[in-house]
Amino acid sequence: MKNTSFWLVKSEPVKYSWEKFNQDGRTFWDGVRNYQARNNLRDMREGDLVLFYHSNDGKEVVGIAKVVKESYQDPTTDDKNWVVVDLSPVETLKKAVTLETIKADPQLANISLVRQGRLSVMLLKQEEFDRILELGNPQTL
Template identity: 60%
Template sequence: MQYWLVKSEPEAYSWADLVKDGKTSWTGVRNFQARNNLGQMKKDDLVLFYHSVSEKAVVGIARVAQEAYPDSTSDDARWLTVDLAPDTQFKQAVTLDQIKKDTRLENIALLKQSRLSVMPLKPEEFELILGIGN
């Protein structure tokens, strides 16, 4: 199993939207590194759902429901999407400030590559954030 973090502006697509929809295609990714990360996702991998910009917090855990396939929002088949389904909502959101203050998370991609929208996590990073959120 691998662990990931995806970012979305809650005004565009929120955790509540994912829960309401039951599943979504993670379309519109147009960064090569993020696309490559989507291509590495496997069914049932766990994904932290991060509300970016206005909220800046991890709010829940999604699960990869379908592995990468061509993104229907692009005419270029090299752009990929995966399907995500909600798994667990955090009891308490884990803010970016909390992540920044935890020295055990100082090398997390969220801090090192802050503009990347789809990023891998080490198992220990995932577990630390999960512990803070629950």
């Protein structure tokens, strides 16, 4: 059985919002033009879980997606260096998890979102992924 990997992808809500993603139901993740982020796309496997982060405006994790098709040539360019994956939305977080909250959480001190803020596709440790979900889906007592 394959191990699930955990990722975070960023999108500016004015360019492609969580709401639009949910309306579409599926999309290919294009426009990545950073080699490290591209390599991360290549490493994604079907079934991997992905946090959806609104960058620039909002700066918050808003939902969970999953990889439904592994990397293939980016259809928006003829340059063979660039790839996309297909993602589908899974769940909207009850409460968006802001960058400020992430930075303030000691369990997330070494997360790539804080260390490499400009990277648009990043690998997360399962504990980091789970902690963000905890913060986004607080249990009411």
